[in-house]
Amino acid sequence: MKKVTNHPFAETLITWYKDHARDLPWRRTNDPYVIWLSEIILQQTRIAQGLPYFYTLTEAFPTVYDLAAADETTLFRHWQGLGYYSRARNLHKTAKHVVDMLDGKFPETYSELIKLPGVGPYTAAAIASFAFGEASPVVDGNVYRILARYFGIETDILHASARKEFTALAQELIPNSDPARFNQAIMEFGSLQCSPSPDCGSCPLISSCFAYREERVNQLPVKSKAKPQRIRHFQYFIIEQAGKVLVHQRQAKDIWQGLWEFFCVESPDLQEAINLHPFLSPLMGHAVALQAPGVHVLSHQKIISAAWLVQLPSNFKFEKPSDYQWILSSEFEQLGKPVLLLNLITDNIALKEILEG
DNA sequence: AACCCGGGGGT
DNA sequence: ACCCCAGGGTT
Numbered sequence: 001m002k003k004v005t006n007h008p009f010a011e012t013l014i015t016w017y018k019d020h021a022r023d024l025p026w027r028r029t030n031d032p033y034v035i036w037l038s039e040i041i042l043q044q045t046r047i048a049q050g051l052p053y054f055y056t057l058t059e060a061f062p063t064v065y066d067l068a069a070a071d072e073t074t075l076f077r078h079w080q081g082l083g084y085y086s087r088a089r090n091l092h093k094t095a096k097h098v099v100d101m102l103d104g105k106f107p108e109t110y111s112e113l114i115k116l117p118g119v120g121p122y123t124a125a126a127i128a129s130f131a132f133g134e135a136s137p138v139v140d141g142n143v144y145r146i147l148a149r150y151f152g153i154e155t156d157i158l159h160a161s162a163r164k165e166f167t168a169l170a171q172e173l174i175p176n177s178d179p180a181r182f183n184q185a186i187m188e189f190g191s192l193q194c195s196p197s198p199d200c201g202s203c204p205l206i207s208s209c210f211a212y213r214e215e216r217v218n219q220l221p222v223k224s225k226a227k228p229q230r231i232r233h234f235q236y237f238i239i240e241q242a243g244k245v246l247v248h249q250r251q252a253k254d255i256w257q258g259l260w261e262f263f264c265v266e267s268p269d270l271q272e273a274i275n276l277h278p279f280l281s282p283l284m285g286h287a288v289a290l291q292a293p294g295v296h297v298l299s300h301q302k303i304i305s306a307a308w309l310v311q312l313p314s315n316f317k318f319e320k321p322s323d324y325q326w327i328l329s330s331e332f333e334q335l336g337k338p339v340l341l342l343n344l345i346t347d348n349i350a351l352k353e354i355l356e357g
Numbered sequence: 358a359a360c361c362c363g364g365g366g367g368t
Numbered sequence: 369a370c371c372c373c374a375g376g377g378t379t
Contacts, residue, residue: 042374049365049373083363086377120376140374160358187374196372197368226371227360253378255362298363339364 006175009150010182012204014175017185020192025054027184032106032131033064036094039123040087047191053082064106067092068099076258076336085258085336090118110136121163126183135179137170139163142190148221149194152210157221229302233268236261236307236344237280238290240354242314244326247335255298260335262307263324270306279318283310290348296340307344309351329354 006014021027024047026038037057041050056078061067067075072092079088094116098106106127107113114124121139128134137143144157147166155162174182193203200212211217239246239262246263250256265273274280287308296303312318320326327335332355345351 039374044363044373044375046366046373081364083365084375086362087375090376118376122375126374138374141372142374145372183374191374195367223371253361257362296364300361301363 006177007173008208009205010173010175013185013189014181016193016204017181017188021184021188022192025051025058026130030131032108032127033067034058035131036106036119036123036127037061037067037091039126040091040118041082043087043123044084045082050082053079064095064098064104067095070095072258073335077334080259080336081339081342085256087118088336089258093117094119106131108132108134110134121167129180129183133178133180135171135174135176137167137174137179138183138187139167139170140187140190142187142194143170144221145196146186146190146194149211149217150205150209152214152216152220154220154222156224158224227300229297229300231302231304232266234303234305234340235265235267235270235273236305236341237263237265237283237287237310238307238351238354239263239283239310239312239320240329241312241316241326243329245329245332245355246320246324247327247332248321248324249335255301256338258336259338260332261338261341263321268304270308277321279321283312283316283318284308286310286312286316288350290344290351293340293343293347296343303340305340305344307348309348309354330357 026035029035038054041053041057060078061070070092072089075088075092076085079085097116098104107116108128109132110124110128113119113127114121119127125136125138128136129138144162144166147153147169148157151169153165153169155165157166193199198217200206200209200217203209203212206212211220247260249258249260265276267273267276274284287310290307290309292306296305345355
């Protein structure tokens with residue numbers, strides 16, 4: 001079912017986009033690798049936050065071959081601070097798959113792209129359209145917002161059926177001629193014009209917008225509320241001896257999987273932490289309290305933490321936990337850490353000097 | 358279908 | 369304090 005003429009909605013967006021498009025680096029290329037990399041970075045991430053990481057990563061790994069050959073520890077270190085660290089792991093998986101199984105060439109269709117680890121409906125549509133000109137509509141937070149307002153769609157955008165409904169509508173709207181431009185335009189429009197608190201007075205779609213006409217701009221899109229945050233308490237022990245520090249890489253299905261940290265006990269207070277790990281008891285004679293980070297806030301958790309610096313004499317003997325290892329203090333900088341620990345280090349000069357010389 | 362996964366910025 | 373951000377994976 002080819003569209004001969006475009007929907008007026010699409011025409012207006014494309015016209016608006018000609019005058020308002022930002023000059024973003026991933027819009028200057030057709031390289032599917034660079035587009036893919038940018039899209040993974042931008043998942044649930046604002047452009048301003050992702051941009052420095054885009055420059056760093058494209059410089060460190062200019063091609064998919066470079067990324068596939070990368071050491072995962074190095075990749076995690078580059079991803080440090082960006083959040084949602086499973087993206088980094090899936091990035092590496094997909095790069096290796098593309099190099100090893102696909103001769104370094106990315107799949108060129110939505111239905112093939114979506115099979116890649118870390119590539120879901122949005123990202124597959126984005127790559128298929130931007131790199132290969134396929135008319136698959138992107139449906140991201142911007143698109144939900146614009147379509148819900150303009151067409152008066154009441155479906156809860158967190159409901160399972162929402163994606164299907166909004167995608168079907170977007171599929172009707174996307175032109176067969178330069179679908180990539182439409183996808184860029186609708187997201188840019190959502191970001192700059194039809195934002196969560198929009199400036200309807202300057203909107204080119206004001207005369208035909210359902211939400212504006214019905215005075216329901218601030219009620220659309222409908223989105224159910226997030227559940228309250230879980231409160232957690234972490235006790236950190238920076239155990240240092242003979243120029244080395246005790247660390248481990250978080251592995252459990254939990255926050256910060258793949259990142260590195262100091263000896264950590266999840267407990268509301270020091271005494272309970274010691275009771276849980278009796279080897280700590282004789283160490284505490286060498287411990288000094290560090291300035292604790294403030295409450296560290298994640299999307300669904302609040303982490304309240306405390307930390308002790310434990311500098312042990314060389315002849316001090318104790319049995320370290322089996323899942324922890326010693327590394328040179330100076331090498332800690334090279335590992336990917338949670339921002340909570342970056343803040344802890346920044347706020348404590350003594351710690352900073354141990355770890356950064 | 359429900360739940361989990363970061364960090365930062367706007368209001 | 370709450371919302372949102374160029375979402376995706378697991379169970």
